[in-house]
Amino acid sequence: MRSSLVTGTLALATTLATAAQADVVDQHISVDVTQPDVTTIDLTVSFSATGTQSSLSTFTPAVPIVSAEVDGVPTTFGPHPTYPQYLTRIDFPSTLEAGDTAVIHVVMSGEASCSGSTTFCKRTADETIFTAGVPGAAWFLSDPFATDAFTGSVDVRILEGQTAVSGLGAPTVTSLGDGTESWTYAMGHPVTYVGLYVGTPDTITSQSGFDVTAYYDATVQDTPLVQQAVDVVSEVVPVYEGLYGTLPTDQARLIAVPSSFGFGAMGMLANVFVNSLVFTEQGSYLVEQGMAHELGxxxxGNLTSSDGPGGAFLGEGMAEYVGWRALGLLHGDAKRMAGMRMNAVWYMFGMPEGEDAPILSISQGAPGYVFVTYHKGALALRALEEQVGAEAFDEALAQLVTRGPGGASVAALVEDVATSSGFD
Ligand SMILES: [Zn+2]
Structure with missing residues (x-):
């Protein structure tokens, strides 16, 4: 699907100079949305320096930073000198050397700025949605320069009667005795991105297959289409797990977001934020292929990803390829063939005249980007599968996944295919 998280990050990576930052080890994110107009986020981040370092930058958060400390010493923060409109820089009281570890404590408090025609967050008295860190809408420390997965937790204070969704797996819920509750989600497996939903949603839970719950508004989204999305995810995840390894969670979640959100869908491990438009008549054709793609x-994109050239191809082309691979295994080869034929049709006839480009070098702003990265990318992977055999190719992709967030590359894919197939 267009405008996924992976490509959003890459778009910025291509406009910002790439430089190694610190290695963030864990983030404990504590959010309070019990006051209608004030959002408070208390962030504790452990990291180790990867070189001589005197500051750390993040995509600017949606909620204003009111204080920052490094190892208990108050420090300064403000707009990044080179990218003031995108990034906030937290300065260290003293310079760190490679291998030094430190803890940053940041408090954000105030009104969340989530307005605009294209949004990435929502904050009203009744509903809170934060998605992955993008400039101006971040809610945890989001490295603008490179993939940096972290473990940790999300702890959300909400009003009784509300539901909070974040992190991985089931939450621990504690009543605070004052009409509010604390919902804590662990992130025991490293994640690069995490989203948050708080509200009083309608829900649909899968009756068989993988455990999937959809959170939506039955007065806005079409319930049969949401049900279809739940069914697709509950079927497709076990197929992916058989092919590429198990997920670090036994629950998947679909969260419907307003149509103003700047993406079709954003998958963060097994949590997928889905634009409301998908659950309408015009978007309904996207439900099956879109859910397969996003879970892919x-x-x-999540368990493994690449910051290098070909990163968008390894995220988007691959999600498109594995989506049809899984749907073919579930519903027969004709389903897969029809889907990949559409990839070919989009590539051949959708491409704006003269905009074709090599898969590994097209930039995200280019008019041919979607056609080349998603459609031609998926076709190239399908051709490679034909060459080496489906089983060897499945094995190679499972091997690629073990390379972890930021660990994939086109060279790694070639190496894994060579190993599993015996081809050079
Ligand atoms: Zn995608």
């Missing part, structure tokens, strides 16, 4: 990002 759990393996290609």
């Amino acid at each position: 990002h759990s393996w290609f």
Whole structure:
């Protein structure tokens, strides 16, 4: 699907100079949304320096930073000198050397700025949605320069009667005795991105297959289409797990977001934020292929990913390829063939005149980007599968996943295919 998280990050990576930052080890994110107009986020981040370092930058958060400390010493923060409109820089009281570890404590408090025609967050008295860190809408420390997966937790204070969704797996819920509750989600497996939903949603839970719950508004989204999405995810995840390895969670979640959100869907491991437009008549054709594609990002985009050239191809082309691979295994080869034929049709006839480009070098702003990266990318992977055999190719992709967030590359794919197939 267009405008996924992976490509959003890459778009910025291509406009910002790439430089190694610190290695963030864990983030404990504590959010309070019990006051209608004030959002408070208390962030504790452990990291180790990867070189001589005197500051750390993040995509600017949606909620204003009111204080920052490094190892208990108050420090300064402000707009990044080179990218003031995108990034906030937290300065260290003293310079760190490679291998030094430190803890940053940041408090954000105030009104969340989530307005605009294209949004990435929502904050009203009744509903809170934060998605992955993008400039101006971040809610945890989001490295603008490179993939940096972290473990940790999300702890959300909400009003009784509300539901909070974040992190991985089931929450621990504690009543605070004052009409509010604390919902804590662990992130025991490293994640690069995490989203948050708080509200009083309608829900649909899968009756068989993988455990999937959809959170939506039955007065806005079409319930049969949401049900279809739940069914697709509950079927497709076990197929992916058989092919590419198990997920670090036994629950998947679909969260419907307003149509103003700047993406079709954003998959963060097994949590997928889905634009409301998908659950309408015009978007309904996207439900099956879109859910298969987004869950494919759990393996290609989340469990492994690449910051290098070909990163978008290894995320988007791969999600498109594995989506049809899984749907073919579930519903027969004709389903897969029809889907990949559409990839070919989009590539051949959708491409704006003269905009074709090599898969590994097209930039995200280019008019041919979607046609080349998603459609030609998926076809190239399908051709490679034909060459080496489906089983060897499945094995190679499972091997690629073990390379972890930021660990994939086109060279790694070639190496894994060579190993599993015996081809050079
Ligand atoms: Zn995608």
